[in-house]
Amino acid sequence: SAVISQKPSRDICQRGTSLTIQCQVDSQVTMMFWYRQQPGQSLTLIATANQGSEATYESGFVIDKFPISRPNLTFSTLTVSNMSPEDSSIYLCSARQFTEEAFFGQGTRLTVV
Amino acid sequence: DAKTTQPPSMDCAEGRAANLPCNHSTISGNEYVYWYRQIHSQGPQYIIHGLKNNETNEMASLIITEDRKSSTLILPHATLRDTAVYYCIVFLGSSNTGKLIFGQGTTLQVKP
Numbered sequence: 751s752a753v754i755s756q757k758p759s760r761d762i763c764q765r766g767t768s769l770t771i772q773c774q775v776d777s778q779v780t781m782m783f784w785y786r787q788q789p790g791q792s793l794t795l796i797a798t799a800n801q802g803s804e805a806t807y808e809s810g811f812v813i814d815k816f817p818i819s820r821p822n823l824t825f826s827t828l829t830v831s832n833m834s835p836e837d838s839s840i841y842l843c844s845a846r847q848f849t850e851e852a853f854f855g856q857g858t859r860l861t862v863v
Numbered sequence: 864d865a866k867t868t869q870p871p872s873m874d875c876a877e878g879r880a881a882n883l884p885c886n887h888s889t890i891s892g893n894e895y896v897y898w899y900r901q902i903h904s905q906g907p908q909y910i911i912h913g914l915k916n917n918e919t920n921e922m923a924s925l926i927i928t929e930d931r932k933s934s935t936l937i938l939p940h941a942t943l944r945d946t947a948v949y950y951c952i953v954f955l956g957s958s959n960t961g962k963l964i965f966g967q968g969t970t971l972q973v974k975p
Binding site for chain 1: 897901904905906907908909912948950961962963964965966967968
């Protein structure tokens with residue numbers, strides 16, 4: 751099973767600023783994903799991070815707000831841009847090797863004040 | 864990917880078996896049933912998955928009906944640490960998209 755590390759684990763940010771969340775996997779993986787979990791809710795998929803190309807965003811999420819990078823097969827970043835209190839959530843990174851189960855990081859708990 | 868329906872909450876006595884149902888009546892022939900759980904403040908944890916046959920691992924058993932329209936996750940001897948939200952997800956395991964779409968899940972409360 752893959753081990754996924756996310757940084758930071760939590761942060762408190764001022765509205766209008768941006769935060770970049772890092773996701774490191776301990777082995778090469780085919781697919782990486784970013785999820786958002788708002789308080790008391792289930793997980794919502796933001797996008798699939800594609801290695802070497804632009805991320806694929808789900809309905810309701812746009813690149814300007816959530817730019818994503820994936821420079822190689824073990825690392826990805828998610829930036830939450832121009833934050834507002836509504837962006838306060840847990841952001842989770844997930845990784846999956848083709849045909850195998852997906853694994854998740856412990857999440858980044860973001861509070862926007 | 865097929866949609867799943869789960870009860871929003873269930874209780875179970877510690878030491879007893881927890882049986883968590885999931886309906887997936889629109890599942891297609893090549894879609895898998897996956898189960899994950901999320902313990903409070905942690906990332907989701909993979910439990911088990913299956914296609915047609917019943918599956919068992921060190922954590923749980925998965926019983927899939929013959930018509931594959933429903934399944935049951937069984938935790939044979941629930942402990943307090945099994946208190947979590949359990950998600951049943953149906954998806955095409957070999958798909959290039961490979962993305963998991965989470966429903967609302969079942970909140971399992973294991974009581975002493």
